Amino acid sequence: MSREVRRVPTTFDWPINEIWQGYLRPNKFDEDKCPDCKSGRSPQAQHLRDLWYGYLPFDPESTGSTALRHDTPAVRAFAERNIGNAPDFYGTGEPAIVREARRLAELWNGMCCHHLAQDDVDALVAAGRLMDFTHTWSAETRWQKIDPPVVPTAAQVNEWSLRGFGHDGINASIAVSARCEREGFADTCSTCQGHGSVEAYPGQRAAAEAWERTDPPTGDGWQLWETVSEGSPISPVFGTPELLAGWMASPAYTWGASKHSQLSYETALRFVKAGWAPTAVASADTGLVSGVEYVGRHTGDET
Ligand SMILES: [Zn+2]
Structure with a gap:
């Protein structure tokens, strides 16, 4: 379970907690039985x-x-x-x-x-x-x-x-x-050539094979995403890393482990600048901490 920081346009308004449309294969590629x-x-x-x-x-x-x-x-x-x-x-x-x-x-x-x-x-x-x-x-x-x-x-x-x-x-x-x-028989179905499904319209299969995930647009904004699912935004878009870190250190940020452990602004800011964090990390000196906290603490030593 991971979270990461994405740079998106400040006007990016994809709904929070909804998987970005570019990550979901469209239903129009579903073939007929x-x-x-x-x-x-x-x-x-x-x-x-x-x-x-x-x-x-x-x-x-x-x-x-x-x-x-x-x-x-x-x-x-x-x-x-x-x-x-x-x-x-x-x-x-x-x-x-x-x-x-x-x-x-x-x-x-x-x-x-x-x-x-x-x-x-x-x-x-x-x-x-x-x-x-x-x-x-x-x-x-x-x-x-x-x-x-x-x-x-x-x-x-x-x-x-x-x-x-x-x-x-x-x-x-x-x-x-x-x-x-x-015995002189084909082993696959001649109607579907073994696919088990047939195109709902000509060219559907080639189009489905050519389909690729598209990332959200990039821009000057700062936004927190979860990548546990295919990927969805979990914060508003902010104009600066400091504003995103401030939001992450506030009660508004309630995703995952942060429900229970409030991040400090400094930890959040180091995380935002480092880019990404696994959801939870265990180590001998910290016990189980949220990934954001872990990355925040450890990147702090170098910056
Ligand atoms: Zn068939």
């Missing part, structure tokens, strides 16, 4: 992604995988861990384990990410993913590629996905895009 996609994906890519996460009905046989059962070792181990961690919730004993294992098997059978085909695994390996299989790791050597290269089987990866963190969103995107490519 694409009518043909949810997030820039082609229909095929969206469908595959929904299958990956189990948002659409999925059948393990469709990828050549095998449906999980309550007695699949990785499922059973996960269920035992859940029961052990929360016996009050799950109950105890063999029936509770089997019940939880059935629930997990049904859940995971509905998600493509636990039933990848070998093509999916190959695509992930080609993209440098699945390093648990293809690399070794140690604190000294970090990740080291196994030589000759290892390509895990789909069954190995699907079993691995039931433990630990499994696949992340990057793996989902890589597998979906690779499958689209293999």
Whole structure:
């Protein structure tokens, strides 16, 4: 949280505590939502992604995988861990384990990410993913590629996905895009080229990209700004640094920490001349003081 002194025209009348208009991207650059996609994906890519996460009905046989059962070792181990961690919730004993294992098997059978085909695994390996299989790791050597290269089987990866963190969103995107490519589909929406939104008028996107923040006009006046937000004035404009310092040392200045600790005129003046201050600074000899006070004290030694 910071405050700084700006030199603006003495006639500058932007409202106090309002973000300067030049710092806000105008609403006219907001694009329209694409009518043909949810997030820039082609229909095929969206469908595959929904299958990956189990948002659409999925059948393990469709990828050549095998449906999980309550007695699949990785499922059973996960269920035992859940029961052990929360016996009050799950109950105890063999029936509770089997019940939880059935629930997990049904859940995971509905998600493509636990039933990848070998093509999916190959695509992930080609993209440098699945390093648990293809690399070794140690604190000294970090990740080291196994030589000759290892390509895990789909069954190995699907079993691995039931433990630990499994696949992340990057793996989902890589597998979906690779499958689209293999099957001859685009992975991005043709209407919006993957943006997820379309221009509300011709040239809008280029204009938005060309837009830049503009600073307030400069001039002979002195004004205090906060830069915690994009930036807004928090004092009137004064004709001299002394007048701004006088205002900062008066009860009128109530921003931030100064509500509680009144600045001296001398401290305020040194701050104004030094230009800017972080909002609060801690040091051994002062404790936590407002940034204005800190800069005021420390620049005083040199001037
Ligand atoms: Zn689209």
